[in-house]
Amino acid sequence: MSAPDPTLMPVGDVPAPAAASITRPGASRRTQLEEAVLPPLVALLLAAVVGDVLILTFGQSPGAVYRLLLDGTWGNAYGFGQVLYKATTLVFTGLAVALGLRAGLFNIGAESQLAAGGFCAALIGLVLPAGFPALLCLPVYILAAAIGGGAVGAVPGVLKARFGAHEVIVTIMLNFIVLALLNYLTSTRLHVPDTLHTAEIRSGRLPRLADLWPAFQGSAANVVIVLAILAMVGLWWFLFRTRRGFELRAVGLQPHAAEYGGIDVGGVTWRALALSGAIAGIGGLNYVLGYKHYYEEGFATGAGFLGIAVALVGRSHPLGIGLAALLFATLSQGGLAVNALVPKQMVDVLQAVVILAVATSVPEVRRLLRMRRGGGDR
Amino acid sequence: MILLAFLAQTLRIAIPYLLAAAGGVISERSGLIALTLEGYMxxxxxTAVWASYYSGSPWAGVAAAVAGGAVLALIYAVSAIRFRADQxxxxxxxxxxxxxxxxxxxRLFFDSSSNSPRVAGFTVQGSGTGFGALLVNPLVWLGILVIPATAWLLYRTPFGLRVRAVGEHPTAAASVGVPVARVRYLAVLLSGMLAGLGGAYLALDxxxxxDGMTAGRGFIALAATIFGRWDPVRAGLACLLFxxxxxxxIQLQGSQALPSQFVEMIPYVLTIVALAGVVGRAVAPAALGKTAIE
Incomplete structure (x- = not known):
């Protein structure tokens, strides 16, 4: 065998797998940038090729389809508004997943944490009286959504810290459990007859962007997008400018070293997952406060899983996550725009291709870059 | 008679779980996480329906399902093993x-966004739900036999020994000449084929x-794999339990004794309980999920 067998590298004491999706500290700025930017580019290229094949099998011209996709998303205010609305939710789930990744933890539960956050916010909305002061409303809703999502996130965190239960499996299983529970509560106790949603909240609705710029008329984009931007800034500050954030990243990069350095690894673990869940939960406000004003079953189906894609493509950096959220939101909305020419399901395939291509090219790009530098550090 | 109907119904529901969980055990014992069972199924x-529809034979469907599961498994294996992608x-x-x-x-083949046209399958529709109708379906037999066969493969053959070795300690296995990557490729391909068969059973039944007809069954099979502590026989029993x-x-549906949502939760709750180690800790193969790390 000429090259060393890649399957043999992993054994022994290794950093948590999630750390592989984060640009390594220590490398030069240029290398860091290349390692961050190349995989998404490779992924987009591959997605374009797969997209061409799918479009051609349907007997359409790729150029026309891609043009329609762009026209229907960034080409008019309504489409762009829809992109912004979808990106808002994805920023929250993406940040949630990224926070976990920074701590070396894989939170697959954003799907149910988002739903739980939206559910708790809608529940509070049923309790708050109509005249409740608007200034107090938002903090109450944010708290409710954060508690809802955070509680769901804390469960795998505590199980991991206390019993070493693998958070990937626990969060997946918890998705099914929480969604079934919310389904039960909604369908038997809280729903408006003949619908799958709760009654509308009475106070604290947030204005849509269309109320400020009439061009956005009809689109769901609303001022929760401001919260999303604040969350991006806040998470950046937390991760890179606070002690707690440093401890979290230390645990993600090398848990044993972190423990040796006096960091409470178990505590960081469960707090990271609880905070991750809370961020995902706040994402539920985009729908409940900004768009429909009630909790509806399946209001954000898929947004949790796409959050994983967003965190991955955005390299777990708040700025990257913002851009990746726009990319995936564009694809989602673009699918609807091209549906007349090709099945909108095409974009589901493309999203999966992007995820798979980024996942496969991250280690490969790093290896090639290192080889080019003469295999310096390992 | 009621008991017999209960058992027949249980077996009918369990078959796809058994096939997929057998695949899950093999894949995870080799060190590759089997989150993909749902996709394979x-x-x-x-592919089972597609091939049955165009050939008119359910056997062609079965063959196509094996191929379909294997293709997806190959993509996964190449990503995770060759390119060391995060599993x-x-x-x-x-x-x-x-x-x-x-x-x-x-949409492309059947111009529908919800379902395909009807295909023949192995069972004649309207032949009842009892054991008689069930046992004419060769996939049912396959589902029953797959558990002992997997146990035999893992514990009684050289290949099985290698699978377990590369899942526990790949460097040790490599040092005695086991081709680690090749064993893992084979194990993942096998899991794709088995889960694909589970999907074929569902569709032909x-x-x-x-659209989305597996509805989380692959994750139930994964739950059974873990709840069965990565042992084929225990995983099979977990499938039967679920x-x-x-x-x-289903039988209690009219009585409102227990909301369906709570029954849906059972496999997932049991799995979390097993992972938390409340009753006998579930310990995963040592190298599970670690093909990708540098």
């Missing part, structure tokens, strides 16, 4: 890929493909 279900991310991508692609192909709970819920 969905792919197998679609969790790659697994999720494979599932999303299977959902998206089957939807796309449903319902005589059509419907299927029995579902059957009970």
């Amino acid at each position: 969905l792919g197998g279900a679609f 969790v991310v790659a697994g999720i991508a494979i599932n999303l890929f299977a959902i998206g692609l089957t939807r796309y192909l449903l 319902q005589h059509q493909f419907t 299927a029995a709970a579902e059957t009970l819920q």
Whole structure:
């Protein structure tokens, strides 16, 4: 065998797998940038090729389809508004997943944490009286959504810290459990007859962007997008400018070293997952406060899983996550725009291709870059 | 008679779980996380219907399901083994890929966004739900036999020994000449084929493909794999347990004794309990999920 067998590298004491999706500290700025930017580019290229094949099998011209996709998303205010609305939710789930990744933890539960956050916010909305002061409303809703999502996130965190239960499996299983529970509560106790949603909240609705710029008329984009931007800034500050954030990243990069350095690894673990869940939960406000004003079953189906894609493509950096959220939101909305020419399901395939291509090219790009530098550090 | 009907219904529900969980055990014992079972099943279900529809033979469907599951498994294996992609991310991508692609192909071949036309399958519709109707279906037999066969493969053959070795300690296995990557490729391909068969059973039993028809069954099979502590026989028993709970819920549907949502939760709750080690800790193969790390 000429090259060393890649399957043999992993054994022994290794950093948590999630750390592989984060640009390594220590490398030069240029290398860091290349390692961050190349995989998404490779992924987009591959997605374009797969997209061409799918479009051609349907007997359409790729150029026309891609043009329609762009026209229907960034080409008019309504489409762009829809992109912004979808990106808002994805920023929250993406940040949630990224926070976990920074701590070396894989939170697959954003799907149910988002739903739980939206559910708790809608529940509070049923309790708050109509005249409740608007200034107090938002903090109450944010708290409710954060508690809802955070509680769901804390469960795998505590199980991991206390019993070493693998958070990937626990969060997946918890998705099914929480969604079934919310389904039960909604369908038997809280729903408006003949619908799958709760009654509308009475106070604290947030204005849509269309109320400020009439061009956005009809689109769901609303001022929760401001919260999303604040969350991006806040998470950046937390991760890179606070002690707690440093401890979290230390645990993600090398848990044993972190423990040796006096960091409470178990505590960081469960707090990271609880905070991750809370961020995902706040994402539920985009729908409940900004768009429909009630909790509806399946209001954000898929947004949790796409959050994983967003965190991955955005390299777990708040700025990257913002851009990746726009990319995936564009694809989602673009699918609807091209549906007349090709099945909108095409974009589901493309999203999966992007995820798979980024996942496969991250280690490969790093290896090639290192080889080019003469295999310096390992 | 009621008991017999209960058992027949349980077996009917358990077959796809058994096939997929056998695949899950093999894949995870070799060190590769089997999040992808759901995707394999969905792919197998679609290719089974597609091939049955165009050939008129359910056997062609079975063969196509094996191939369909294997193709998805190959993509996963190449990503995770050759390119060292993170297994969790790659697994999720494979599932999303299977959902998206089957939807796309449903539109392409059958011009529908919900379901395919009817196909023959092995069972004659209206032949009842008892054991008689069940046992004429060769896939049912396959589902019953797959558990002892997997146990034999893992514990009584050189290949099985290698699978277990590369899942526990790949460097040790390599040092005695086991081709680690090749064993893992074979194990993942086998898991794709088995889960694909599970999908074929589902689709042929319902005589059509419907969008997202696996509805989380692959994850129940994964739950059974873990709850069965990565042992084929225990995983098989877990499948039967989960299927029995579902059957009970269907039989009790009128009585409102237990909301269906709570029965749905049973496999997932049990798995979390098993992972937390409340009753006998579930310990995963040592190298599970670690093919990708530098």
